[in-house]
Amino acid sequence: MTARGWVLAGVVAASILLVPLTFAPILTTLNLVLMKVDLLAFGGGFTTIPLIQREVVDRFGWVTTKEFIDGIALGQVTPGPIVITATFVGYLLGGPLGGIVATLGILLPSFLMVVAISPYFDRLRASPKFNKVIGGVLGSFVGLLLTVTIRFAANVHWDWAHLVLAGGAFIALLLSVDLLWVVLVSILASAAMFTWLGH
């Protein structure tokens, strides 16, 4: 990227930060927090979930665990990146503008990183130290995902129907059934359970 390109990118990034500030300061905080999450989201996709959860649920208390889980569920029905769950959080905080701010926050750093790192990537890829560090960080994400699984599980009112649903879904996923099908079937099953069992 040329020097002019970097200045342009900087101006765009700054305006993205400052515009919400004039409307709602909370959105600026959300934006910064999501940018930080994005910069840490090694492994892509699902590792972002616990990172967002720690900030918006645990640290700031903007959304409840239940709302966040609902947002993840919606993120599974939509195509595209899993991190779109951030859009849901943004919408809950600040309507459509919040949705836009959150989406930009969670995606802008990873966008700029591709452009910035690609010229140096060969050197980076060849570095044993770099590869070890990433291996270590990804290893710790396994622990992180387990922590968040337990947190989410504690939020479900377990009865036999929900146990069957979760167990069935887990086995289906282990057998590499497409995630979208798992979610769609679960929606139907939940609706049926509600109708017939009065849940």
Add this chain to the structure above:
Amino acid sequence: VERIALRTLFASFVRLGATAYGGPAMMAYLRQVCVGRRQWLTEQEFKDGMALCHLIPGATMMQMSTYVGYRLRGMPGATVAAIGFTLPAFLLMVGLSAAYFAFGDLAPVRAVFAGLGAIVVAIILNACVSLGRTVVHGWQGGLIAALAFGALALRVNLLLVLLGAALLALLLFRINPSPAVVEKSGKR
């Protein structure tokens, strides 16, 4: 070399973004479009991009769209491709969020979301297992995962946990973890 119109690029990535369910399948589809059908990139260029996007933090498929756009048309191409890929998911999510606000308290909707809550537990557990399978090899990786779990349960700051994991990895890993390990771990 013929210049690809930004409009064409945008349309291609909107279509990809509207149909992109599940990472590995979408990566294969993107390769088929970029390398096979349209011959925008060579096989090697595509592979380099894949390695890059899996290795750096961030949403992998969105980054892959950025990479392809950047290769073809520089910064404008990257912007158009990234926006195109994200737009369908974004619009759908805003619509769903608005509906959640309006109808989220209705009993049938709550019942469905209660069921989905159980599914989300299964989905995240599965993500944990599959990440574990691809990145934890040998006792060193297992130790790092276990220590991270313990530290997070004790509410240690996440950045400290990641820093500790990186340091331990530098000390403990004797062989270079194969980049393929990292490449496979990317979900979407």
